[in-house]
Amino acid sequence: MKKSDISNISNAESVERAEESVRSSVQPSGKFGGKTDRLFGADPAGLDESARGIAVLVIVGVAVGLLSGMFGIGGGTVIVPALVWLGLTQRNAAATSMLAIVPTSISGVISYATCGNVDWLAALLLFCGMFVGGQIGSWLLSRLPELVLRWIFVVFLVFVVVNQISFVPSRDQHIAMSALTGVCLALLGVVIGILAGLLGIGGGALAVPALSMLFGASDLIARGTSLLAMFPNSITTSVANLKRRLVHVKAALIIGLVAAVTAPFGTWIAGAVSPRVGSILFACYLCVLLIRSLFVAVKATRSARASS
Secondary structure (H helix, E strand, O other), rough: OOOHHHHHHHHHHHHHHHHHHHHHHHHOEEEEEEEEEOOOEEOOOEEOOOOOHHHHHHHHHHHHHHHHHHHOOOOHHHHHHHHOOOOOOOHHHHHHHHHHHHHHHHHHHHHOOOOOOOOOOHHHHHHHHHHHHHHHHHHHHHHHHHHHHHHHHHHHHHHHHHHHHHHOOOOOOOOOOHHHHHHHHHHHHHHHHHHHHHOOOHHHHHHHHHHHHOOOOOOHHHHHHHHHHHHHHHHHHHHHHOOOOOOOOOHHHHHHHHHHHHHHHHHHHHHHHHHHHHHHHHHHHHHHHHHHHHHHHHHHHHHHHOOO
């Protein structure tokens, strides 16, 4: 081999080592983002990994578990704003929230099922619709603009707050199943699944009032059934989001596992308070969340107009 060829090879190796050094030097430090996960690939960048950030994730997990047990929700209405505040985009926060809901819903279902407050057939029909809707929502999530996602979330919160204030469920009613009821439950599942995949919510905030108002379920049965239907839907939607690399796996596991521990306490609180008190508490929380989400959406809209 000629000396010139050896020199060229040596120079190419030097350039390659220099490029690798540059790539290593620009990896984020003190963040989850950018670190390669052997199983799921790289997590989305931007989330705070400091002691403060980890503490916030744990606190969010505690709150999500309590709310999930109390109201039959997955906790996306808490998880998504918290993750956005910690640095994730609305899109990545919504996808991460869906994965965190998986262990949360499992724990909540067990708590409600032990007391007989789950309608298994209604949950199955809901899930069939949610499976289809979840795939549509996940597809939309990867394509809709960030600003659109923020405003959809605001509109969704307004709808839920109005429902909680205007309707008080009974505690001694059950779902009267028929062929028409089954079809309607599946259609409701499609709508819930789209919103779940799009907004990163489990869908309980819509499923619980709908099961009570439209299908006559008691507040406790509506919550237990909602959590059961939410569990498999969260898995299928999360798989789609993982394939699109939208999920921050580590953050989802921290929130989800902590929430799974605290969910049974929320279930106990749900049985101890009256249906009216439970609705008022949930509505108050959502009003606070709505004000904050509306402020963020308006601010983002003004910024987008200013830059255009």
